[in-house]
Amino acid sequence: MLGTLTILLLCQLAGELIARVAHLPVPGPVLGMLILFAGLMLRGGVPNAVQETAGGILRHLSLLFIPAGVGVMAHMERLGAEALPIVVALFGSTLFGVAVTAKVMAALVRPTPDAETSATEDRP
Incomplete structure (x- = not known):
């Protein structure tokens, strides 16, 4: 190890x-x-x-989050002072991530022209 x-x-x-x-x-x-x-x-x-x-x-991955938690506690005053920009950034990035994921998923799920023609040819 x-x-x-x-x-x-x-x-x-x-x-x-x-x-x-x-x-x-x-x-x-x-x-x-x-x-x-x-x-x-x-x-x-x-x-x-x-x-x-x-x-x-x-x-033991949870132990690796202890330093991040300590950092948050150490900078609590600053986080409180800048709460609005942080919330806006988190909300905006989440919406952006969901939108990009939806677009990628829609592009990947869209049937190709070859699949459409072969699907219609297999029907009786």
Whole structure:
């Protein structure tokens, strides 16, 4: 498990270094996940050790939210002062996300012309 955690953290470190050196607008951990994904694709699958370690991390995922909760509590005064812009941003981004998801879903569900012709040809 220690070796697998080291690999995961090295992927995150590599992503962080790439993001900072290249001044990319993408967070380092996201790049690290892409590096890990590419490595797993090249390997041809996910080793059991990685699956077990990832499962252990996911089982204790709630512990990773403690620093975020502490941050919210530490900045409660500022959050209260800027509550309206925060609520508007959350509401607007939620509506935007739902609208984009609906558009993508509608585009994916729309039957193709080939499917329509084959469906009419199969009817008696």
